[in-house]
Amino acid sequence: MSNLGVVIVSAGKGTRMRTKQSKQYIELQNKPILVHTLEQFQKISEIEHIHVVVGADDVKLVKSYVEQYHLHKVACVIAGGKERQDSVYEGLLSFPETIEWVMIHDGVRPFVKEEHILSCLRKAEEKGAAVLAVPVKDTIKMVNEKKEVLSTPDRKQLWAIQTPQVFGLKELKKAHDYAREQKILGTDDAMLMETVGASIHVVPGDYQNIKITTPDDLEFAQFILSKQES
Ligand SMILES: Nc1ccn([C@@H]2O[C@H](COP(=O)(O)OP(=O)(O)OP(=O)(O)O)[C@@H](O)[C@H]2O)c(=O)n1
Numbered sequence: 001m002s003n004l005g006v007v008i009v010s011a012g013k014g015t016r017m018r019t020k021q022s023k024q025y026i027e028l029q030n031k032p033i034l035v036h037t038l039e040q041f042q043k044i045s046e047i048e049h050i051h052v053v054v055g056a057d058d059v060k061l062v063k064s065y066v067e068q069y070h071l072h073k074v075a076c077v078i079a080g081g082k083e084r085q086d087s088v089y090e091g092l093l094s095f096p097e098t099i100e101w102v103m104i105h106d107g108v109r110p111f112v113k114e115e116h117i118l119s120c121l122r123k124a125e126e127k128g129a130a131v132l133a134v135p136v137k138d139t140i141k142m143v144n145e146k147k148e149v150l151s152t153p154d155r156k157q158l159w160a161i162q163t164p165q166v167f168g169l170k171e172l173k174k175a176h177d178y179a180r181e182q183k184i185l186g187t188d189d190a191m192l193m194e195t196v197g198a199s200i201h202v203v204p205g206d207y208q209n210i211k212i213t214t215p216d217d218l219e220f221a222q223f224i225l226s227k228q229e230s
């Protein structure tokens with residue numbers, strides 16, 4: 001699809017991972033996590049344009065990965081911002097007007113499956129906006145600062161939201177502009193779209209599409225990869 005742009009956000013510092021090296025560059029089976037992620041998108045025929053957003057000091061490094069791993073669909077590597085939202089915004093600005101749809105994905109979700117990327121894309125084309133998600137398995141409680149339980153939301157209505165998330169490029173750009181004006185900081189792009197009243201559909205994905213965030217996620221990631229190999 002020549003009217004689809006993919007933004008892979010990978011400009012975070014990975015503070016919760018507590019490693020010296022930013023987590024997206026940690027190697028799993030001799031390959032940086034970010035490269036595992038990019039390969040998932042590179043292999044999909046519907047995807048032609050991938051823009052990667054990285055830390056300002058890492059642009060050269062990531063360009064070298066693009067060469068080394070033959071990631072020819074990566075059209076540009078650009079510097080991100082302080083918050084994830086700022087990095088997404090830089091990604092949005094990097095596309096020309098010919099791009100109608102934009103798919104946002106975290107550079108540290110390397111296990112996203114092709115079928116789920118495509119089902120998210122199809123749902124967005126049908127409904128206007130779609131995000132990959134899984135139903136919550138635990139009981140979730142609202143808790144105050146004193147660690148007192150306030151309430152228990154109905155689990156049937158709770159989904160853990162993942163990426164990819166797919167929107168119209170113009171619509172998402174507008175939502176980001178509004179958030180910047182109003183100083184709204186969202187942890188995902190759907191949240192910004194919600195603030196401008198967009199209707200967003202959830203697409204069921206799977207529990208292995210983890211965001212590698214803390215050291216235990218790295219152990220689980222190694223396990224997933226070893227299972228894929230056997
Ligand atoms: N300023 C930022 C912050 C985050 N991200 C990206 O957004 C994704 C999800 O963010 P998260 O897992 O929270 O990554 P970090 O911000 O790196 O982690 P932490 O919050 O632990 O520092 C990651 O691919 C991360 O690189 C980004 O592009 N720009």
Ligand SMILES: C[C@](O)(CO)[C@H](O)COP(=O)(O)O
Pocket residue numbers: 084106160161162163187188189211
């Ligand atoms: C976008 C996201 O991955 C959806 O689960 C998540 O919200 C990112 O949040 P974080 O605060 O950057 O971990």
